Amino acid sequence: MSHEIHPLDRSFFDRPMLEVARDLIGTTLLVDGVGGIIVETEAYDPSDPASHTFNGPTLRNAAMFGPAGHAYVYKIYGIHWCLNFVCQPGSAVLIRALQPTHGLDTMAERRGGLAARQLCSGPGKLCQALGITIAQNAMPLDEAPFTLLPASAVADIATGPRIGLTKGVDTPWRFVLRGSPFLSKPIPVS
Numbered sequence: 001m002s003h004e005i006h007p008l009d010r011s012f013f014d015r016p017m018l019e020v021a022r023d024l025i026g027t028t029l030l031v032d033g034v035g036g037i038i039v040e041t042e043a044y045d046p047s048d049p050a051s052h053t054f055n056g057p058t059l060r061n062a063a064m065f066g067p068a069g070h071a072y073v074y075k076i077y078g079i080h081w082c083l084n085f086v087c088q089p090g091s092a093v094l095i096r097a098l099q100p101t102h103g104l105d106t107m108a109e110r111r112g113g114l115a116a117r118q119l120c121s122g123p124g125k126l127c128q129a130l131g132i133t134i135a136q137n138a139m140p141l142d143e144a145p146f147t148l149l150p151a152s153a154v155a156d157i158a159t160g161p162r163i164g165l166t167k168g169v170d171t172p173w174r175f176v177l178r179g180s181p182f183l184s185k186p187i188p189v190s
Contacts, residue, residue, distance in 0.1 A: 025038060095126060
C-alpha cells in the first residue's frame with residue numbers, strides 16, 4: 001500500500017508566523033522541480049521593527065498584506081532576491097537556507113559550479129539557485145512553479161537571533177535544523 005504525499009496548502013500558512021517558521025524546517029521546497037529541504041527560516045510580523053510591514057502597507061510589501069500561502073519576493077542590497085512565505089496579514093517567513101536534494105546540476109549551473117553545501121546557504125544564494133526573481137512575487141505557494149512537501153520526520157530545531165539586522169537584533173526568531181551543514185551561518189550554542 002503506497003502513501004500519497006500531499007503538498008502543503010495555503011491553510012498551512014494561515015497561522016502565527018512563529019509556528020509556520022518552526023514547522024517549515026524539514027519540509028521540501030521545489031521551484032519547477034529544483035530545490036531541497038528547508039533547514040533555516042526567520043520570522044517577521046508587523047510589530048517587529050525589522051519587518052518590512054512595521055510602517056504599514058507599501059507597493060513593495062503589498063504581498064505581505066495579501067492572503068496567506070503566497071510568496072513575497074524582494075531585493076536586498078539592490079542585488080539579491082529573497083523569498084518569503086506570507087502567513088497571517090503583515091507577517092511572513094524568510095527562507096534562509098536549503099539542503100539541496102533536487103536538480104543539483106541546475107542549481108550548480110545557476111550558482112557558478114559551487115559545491116552542494118554552497119548552493120542554497122543564504123537567502124540570496126537560495127533564490128539564485130532556484131531561479132527566484134520578482135516574477136514569483138505574490139504567487140500562490142500551492143501552485144506551479146512551487147511545490148511544498150511536508151517533512152518526512154520530526155525535525156530537531158534550534159533557535160536563535162536573526163541575521164544581518166540593525167533592528168530587533170536579539171529577537172530569537174531564527175529557526176534551524178540542528179547540526180545541518182547547509183545553514184547560512186552556524187547558530188550560537190547556548
